[in-house]
Amino acid sequence: MRILLSKEDMKTCDQNTIEGFGVPSCVLMERAALACVDELYRSGAALDRVLVICGSGNNGGDGFAIARLLFLDQVPVSIWFVGKEQSCTDQTRHQKEICEKYGITFCSNPEINEYTVIVDALFGIGLSRDIEGSYRDAIGRINESPAFVLSVDIPSGIDGNTGVIRGIAVKADLTVTFAFEQPGHYIGKGRACTKEVRVRQIGITKESLPKCRKSYVCYDSMDLRRLPERLATENKGSCGKVLLIAGSRDMCGAAILSARAAYRSGAGYVRIYTDEHNQSALFQSIPEAVVSCIHSNWKRELENLLAWADVVAVGPGIGMEAQKLDILNYVLEHADIPVILDADALNLVARHNLSLDGYSMPVAVTPHLGEMARLCRSTISDISEDLIASAEIFAKEQHVICVLKDAGTVVSNGSESYINTSGNSGMATAGSGDVLTGVFAGLTAQGMTLFEAAKLAVFLHGCAGDAAAQKYGKRSMTANDLVEGLIRVLADADDKNKCK
Ligand SMILES: NC(=O)C1=CN([C@@H]2O[C@H](COP(=O)(O)OP(=O)(O)OC[C@H]3O[C@@H](n4cnc5c(N)ncnc54)[C@H](O)[C@@H]3O)[C@@H](O)[C@H]2O)[C@@H](O)CC1
Ligand SMILES: Nc1ncnc2c1ncn2[C@@H]1O[C@H](COP(=O)(O)OP(=O)(O)O)[C@@H](O)[C@H]1O
Ligand SMILES: [K+]
Structure with missing residues (x-):
């Protein structure tokens, strides 16, 4: 550091x-x-x-x-x-x-x-x-x-x-x-x-x-030592359970990328709660994931899923329809595990003026500049004038961890800010953010606090981007290549950390 x-x-x-x-x-x-x-x-x-x-x-x-x-x-x-x-x-x-x-x-x-x-x-x-x-x-x-x-x-x-x-x-x-x-x-x-x-x-x-x-810090490769310890005696239940509320009728890819990234970050279980239409596509592309579909008795389903999970990430590709707003509100009101809000979950928060303050569980948001502008009722150019202040003020006012995504991402808990140095322009490709959500949820499920997981996930995600750029080039790499990059970076880190 x-x-x-x-x-x-x-x-x-x-x-x-x-x-x-x-x-x-x-x-x-x-x-x-x-x-x-x-x-x-x-x-x-x-x-x-x-x-x-x-x-x-x-x-x-x-x-x-x-x-x-x-x-x-x-x-x-x-x-x-x-x-x-x-x-x-x-x-x-x-x-x-x-x-x-x-x-x-x-x-x-x-x-x-x-x-x-x-x-x-x-x-x-x-x-x-x-x-x-x-x-x-x-x-x-x-x-x-x-x-x-x-x-x-x-x-x-x-x-x-x-x-x-x-x-x-x-x-x-x-x-x-x-x-x-x-x-x-x-x-x-x-x-x-x-x-x-x-x-x-x-x-x-x-x-x-x-x-x-x-207080500003950044990480370098030595900080991969912060990865959660993985004991020789670990089992899939002890490596953390991620609940991913992701995907909608026309958007399944986001759920796939987030789920893959969560598994590749070391989570023991990843369960995707999604629209029924996505079921077969998800089974085909990510057989390791458990898929639960949203039915009319979704409250009962969600209650059970939240009781099962160690962390819940809501948002990648969920769309903006009324049922998703109800699901989001239910999660905020009933979850007693860390909650990560991304993409359309943030757009729903902004559109319906939801407050994130006052909940007992830790909450994190991962907006890009456009989403941040909506959340703060501001403009991208105003946010860009001072990214650190924007992230810090939002984190402080809403009592959340704010991951403000940009080429140089800022993570703030309201008093300390992390500035990311890893990553490259090849990551400016659709789905990159979904991969980050998966990594973030995966690390949180393995026991890291939301703030520590956010900082390490952002750094790791950038390192994965650098590995992908090395193999495929910045222009051609895709979000899926980030997952492959992640595998290489983590294999290397586990080797150095002498992971059993
Ligand atoms: N204090 C020290 O002994 C050391 C200083 N170092 C060097 O000193 C630098 C800082 O020196 P200074 O504090 O003198 O600052 P700078 O050399 O960055 O410039 C300050 C001067 O530029 C003027 N100025 C500022 N903005 C201007 C603008 N837009 N248009 C026109 N003029 C403008 C200011 O009025 C002031 O005269 C460091 O960046 C570093 O390079 C290094 O030598 C390391 C040790
Ligand atoms: N030029 C860049 N350099 C480094 N990282 C970048 C760059 N462009 C984008 N990223 C990263 O890629 C991710 C993009 O996220 P997001 O905009 O939410 O994408 P999507 O919604 O398509 O998944 C963020 O984590 C961001 O920090
Ligand atoms: K200079």
């Missing part, structure tokens, strides 16, 4: 290192520059002609130091200072003067296409408003250039807290950040602009973390 910091907390962390540990800020800057140069060499980019573009803040200071290090390594390098002399921080002015004294070339209107590498050191965590004027022009030119672009700390123009583009932003090939990542590297538009992140240590340790900070 890694900690991510807001830009304000990162600033405090820098300051605590400088003041509390006595590490001079020029030492931090030098180490930041050394790390960027090292990553540039490792990237394999052609260093025929390098242009370092500097702003007036300390991000620009890092840039001047990078230019000097490259110059001293005999790399052909020029500097384009786009900042304002009078706005320079003391450190940045000092770094600039060193470059001038070494005689490094400064240019004011470079022919951008002549460079093979551009280092973007315009703005880092100090970006505080929309980008205009000469800065806007410079970023526009960077984005038109065929050069390899390395962004220092964060692509200039991306807000470190929200991943929102402030007017315009650099599209980096590689981003080198220091000590801790920020949410903006992974969520919103920041994810695509950042592309690949390298986190380098420059002497800032956890001891410098602000005591009261916003």
Whole structure:
């Protein structure tokens, strides 16, 4: 697990290192520059002609130091200072003067296409408003250039807290950040602009973390150790029972994908409660699943099913008809097991203004941005302005776990937020969300709390997507390939976790 910091907390962390540990800020800057140069060499980019573009803040200071290090390594390098002399921080002015004294070339209107590498050191965590004027022009030119672009700390123009583009932003090939990542590297538009992140240590340790900070975490492959333990003595009853209320007359695929994913995540039993029309299709495509059909005495049926299950997931492909609303209301009012609401269950909640607050069992919602906008009576563009705040506020107000699905998914319990780093654009394919619901339910059935299961399911789902992309390619992979990816990722993890 890694900690991510807001830009304000990162600033405090820098300051605590400088003041509390006595590490001079020029030492931090030098180490930041050394790390960027090292990553540039490792990237394999052609260093025929390098242009370092500097702003007036300390991000620009890092840039001047990078230019000097490259110059001293005999790399052909020029500097384009786009900042304002009078706005320079003391450190940045000092770094600039060193470059001038070494005689490094400064240019004011470079022919951008002549460079093979551009280092973007315009703005880092100090970006505080929309980008205009000469800065806007410079970023526009960077984005038109065929050069390899390395962004220092964060692509200039991306807000470190929200991943929102402030007017315009650099599209980096590689981003080198220091000590801790920020949410903006992974969520919103920041994810695509950042592309690949390298986190380098420059002497800032956890001891410098602000005591009261916003709480953001992300997972990496080590976190697959959080998978529920599977003892040698386990039986199908002890591995968890998933009740999946999914599918409708014209929509059976969602139920199949969710059920497959729940089984492949390790659940002992998966029972699908669905419309009668789906029965034969479900038996054929997923023989392991137990199928119960919705009849006129559905209340009695549901009562028994809820008594049997360890978790219930409602929504994939259920449609919006009146009976489904009744079933949803019945689940909310009678379930005493964790409840996961997805897809049409969320649309029913939104359409009928149902409250999720006040129930004794834990409830989770897994909306994509469109569903979230409906739930919050808002718009996708408003939600996208601050994904973390949207998820946190909804989770807090409704007392639920909110899994706000996007390229960079956010999971929040109202006070702590998880930012997902795994996954890829190949997952933008119909049915991906149904697979996530299955994984989430599967992990919950095996005994994880809803919040822990949500975080791990989202991470695992992204890893499954990465495995599928490796085999089939991002363009061609389908939701079913995610289930295959899941098998590979879990087999690997079980092997490492020494699962009996
Ligand atoms: N504190 C330290 O010693 C360290 C700082 N480091 C670097 O310093 C960066 C942070 O430096 P700063 O806090 O100086 O911030 P930045 O360098 O990100 O920029 C802040 C400056 O840009 C101006 N500005 C903000 N938004 C603007 C906009 N839209 N248009 C025009 N001007 C705008 C601000 O008024 C301020 O002058 C980090 O991102 C990192 O690259 C690293 O060297 C590591 C150590
Ligand atoms: N570009 C992307 N990068 C990473 N993950 C993605 C991307 N696009 C979609 N996803 C993931 O795929 C899933 C899509 O869910 P959803 O929109 O509910 O699909 P569906 O309704 O078709 O099942 C979410 O978990 C989302 O996070
Ligand atoms: K930058």
